[in-house]
Amino acid sequence: MNLRSSWVAETGQTREDTRLTQTGVTTMTNPVQVRSGILPGSYGGQYRLAGFWTFGSAAMSATVSEGRAVIQGEISQGVFPVTLPASEVVTFAPGNAQYGRVDLLVLRVYDKLYDGGTRTEATIEIIQGTAAQDPKAPAVPARCLPLYEVTVPAGASAGNGGIPWDRSLKDLRTPVVALGGILPVEGASLEGAYPGQYQDAGGALQRWDGGAWVSYPSALGGIVPSSASTTPASYTGQYRDSTGGQLQRWNGSAWAPAVPGPYFVDNGDFGDTASTTYTSTLGGRTTNPLALSFVAPPSKAIAVSFGCKMRSLSPDHYAYMALRLTQGATVVNDLDDDYATIAASQHMVSVSTTRRLSNLTPGATYTLTAFFRVIVNNLSLKAGFDNTFIKVDPLP
Template sequence: MNLRSSWVAETGQTREDTRLTQTGVTTLTNPVQVRSGVLPGSYDGLYRLSGFWTFGSAAMTATVSEGRAVIQGEISQGVYPVTLPTSEAVTFAPGDALYGRIDLLVVKIYDNLYDSSNRNEAKIEIIQGVPGQTPQAPAVPPRSLPLYEVTVPAGASAGNGGIPWASSLKDLRTPVVALGGILPVEGPVLPGAYPGQYQDSGGALQRWDGGAWVSYPSALGGIIPNSASTTPASYTGQYRDTVGGQLQRWNGTAWVPVVTGPYYADNTDYGDTTSTTYTPTLAARATNPIALTFVAPPSKSVLVTFGARMKSANTHYGFMALKLTQGATVVNDLNDEYAAIVASDTTVSVSAMRRLSGLTAGQSYTFTAYFKIAPNTTSIKAGFDNTFIRVDPQF
C-alpha cells in the first residue's frame, strides 16, 4: 500500500514513514515535497539567515556556524531535518600546483537504504572539485544541501597563506520557513507552490498569483509607496509615489509622470520689429527665438497660453502668434485670428489662450513665437517685453 501514516500501526513504523508524514512541513515545492534549505534567524535579529554561516578560521580551515535545515530526498524518501547545535571546523586540501579548483561545502545525508553506504548519519563534508584553467564546482550529491562554493587557488596551503577567505566563499544557502510563513528571499528567486503564498524580497512583500511573484501594493491595486519606489512594476497601469513626491504610472516599458507639465518658457529681454510679415527674431533681443517643446498627453489635447508686454501705435497693430511644429512638419500655422494683438503707443500687457487637440500622444511638439506690425508705412516699431509661452496638458 502506498499510503503512509505515523503513530497508527503498533509496530512497523519506519524511518521513511516518519519523514514522509511530518506535519511541521516547510516551504513547499509540490503537494509532497518541500524545498531544501536553512531555517532563518539570528541571535540579535539583525540578519535574515545566520544558520550554517561559514568563515575562515585558519589558513586552510573554515568554521561552519550552528543552524537548522531540511534536506528533501527523492519524492518517496521524505525530508531529512538536521541540526548543528555547535559550530564545526572543516579543513580543505592544499591547492593544485598549477590550477585553482572550486570545492563544495555541503550537509550530506547518508542513508544506507538508498546509497548502500552502510551509514545512517548526517555530515558536513567538502566535495572536492577538479583543478583547471576555468574550474567548475562539482555536482551536488543526492540528499545533500549545498552551503558554499569555496575557491582554492593554485598552490594554496597552510604554509603560504592558505585560502583568501574574503574572496573565496560563495554563499549558496537559501532559507525555508514553516508552511504558510513568509519566506525571506536569499539567493535565487524560485517559483511559488500555490497562489496566495507570500515572500519578502527584501524590498517588498510579494504574493504568488499562480504564475509570478506580484509585489504587495499591486496585489491590492494600490500605489507603491515612496519607501519601496525601487520595486519593479508588475503590470501596465500600476502607480507609484517617487522619493521626490511625483506620482508615476507604468506604461509597460517605463515609469512616466501621471501629470506632465505645465511647460513654460519666457524671455524677459525687450525686443522690437518693423517687419510686416511674421518673424521669430526681435531686434535688440540677445536670444531668439522663444520656443517651447512639450510632450502630448494621452488626451491628445493641450491648453496653450502666450503673451507679452506690448506696444506699437494707436494706428498700428503689434501681433504675437504661435506656430506649432513636430520636427520639420508644421502642425498648426500662424494665424492672425489666434494672435495676441495690441494697438497702443503705451505698453499694455496682452495674452491669448487656445485649446489644441488631435495631437499624437507621447510625441514631442514645439511652439515657436512669431511677431509683426501691420500696417507699417512709417517704420514704426512693435515692441515686446516679458514674452512667455505656457502649455498645460488636458486630461
C-alpha cells in the same frame, strides 16, 4: 494504496510515512516536494541567516555553526529534517602542488534503502573537487544541501599558511520557512510554488503571481515609495515616487512624469517688427524665436496661455502675437488672427489669452512658436513687444 499517513495505523508506520506527511518547516516547490534549505534566524535578530554559518578557525580547518535545515529526498522518500545543536570543526585536505581546487561543504543524508549502501545517517561532509588550472566545484550528490564552496589554493597546507579564509569561502546557503511564511531571499531567487506566495527580496516584498515575482507595491496597485525607487517596474501604468520627489508613471519602457508640465518659456527683451506678415524674429532681440516644446498628456488636451506687453505706436495700427503648433516638421495648428492677442495703442499695454488645443497624440512632443506682425502699416511703424511668454498646462 499509495496514500501515506502518520499516527493512524496501529503498527507499521515507516520512516518514509513520517517524512512524507510532515507539514512543519517547509517551503513548497510542488504539491509533494519542498525546497531544501536552512531555517532563518540569528542571535539578537541581527542577521537573516545564521544557521550553519562557517568561518576559518585554523590553517586548514573551519568551524560550522549550529543550525537547523531540511533536505528533500526523492519524491517518494520525503524530506529529512536535520539539526546541528553545537558547532563542529571540519578539516580540508592539503592543496595540490600545482593547481588549486574547489571543495563543497555540504549537509548530506545517507539512506541505505535508496542509496544501496550500508549507511543511514546525516553528516556534514567535504566533497573534494578536482585540482585544475581553472577548477570547478564538484557535482552535488543526491540528498545534499550545499553550504559553501571553499577554494583551496595550490600547495595550501597547515605548514605554509593554509587556506586564506577571508577570500576562499563562497556562501551557498538558502533559507526555507514554514508553509505560508514570508521567505527571506538569500542568493538566487527561485520560482514560487503557488500564486499568493510571498518573499522578502532584500528591500522589496514580492508576491508570486503564477509566473513571476511581483514587487509588493505593484501587486497592490500602490505607489512604489522613493526608498524602493530602484525596484524594476512590473506593468505599464505603475506609479512610483522618484528620489527627486516627482510622481512618475511607467510607460512600458521608461519612467516618465505622471502629470507632465506645466511648461513655460518667456523672453524679457524688447523687440519690434514692421512686417505685415507673421514673423518669428523680432528686431533688437538677442534670442529668436520664442518657442516651447511639450509632451502631450493622456487626455490629448492642453490649455495654452500666451501674451506680452505690446504697442503699435498708433491707434490705427494693430499689433498681433499668434502661435503656431508643430509636431516635427508638420504644422498641426497654424497661425490664426482669431486666436491672436491684439492691441492698437501708442503706449505699452498688457495683453494675454488662453485657448484649448485638443486631439493631440499622447506622449508625442509638440512645439509652440510665437509669431508677430503689425497692420495696417501705411506709416512704416514698428509694433513693439516686451515680456513675451508661452505657458502650457496639461488638462485632465
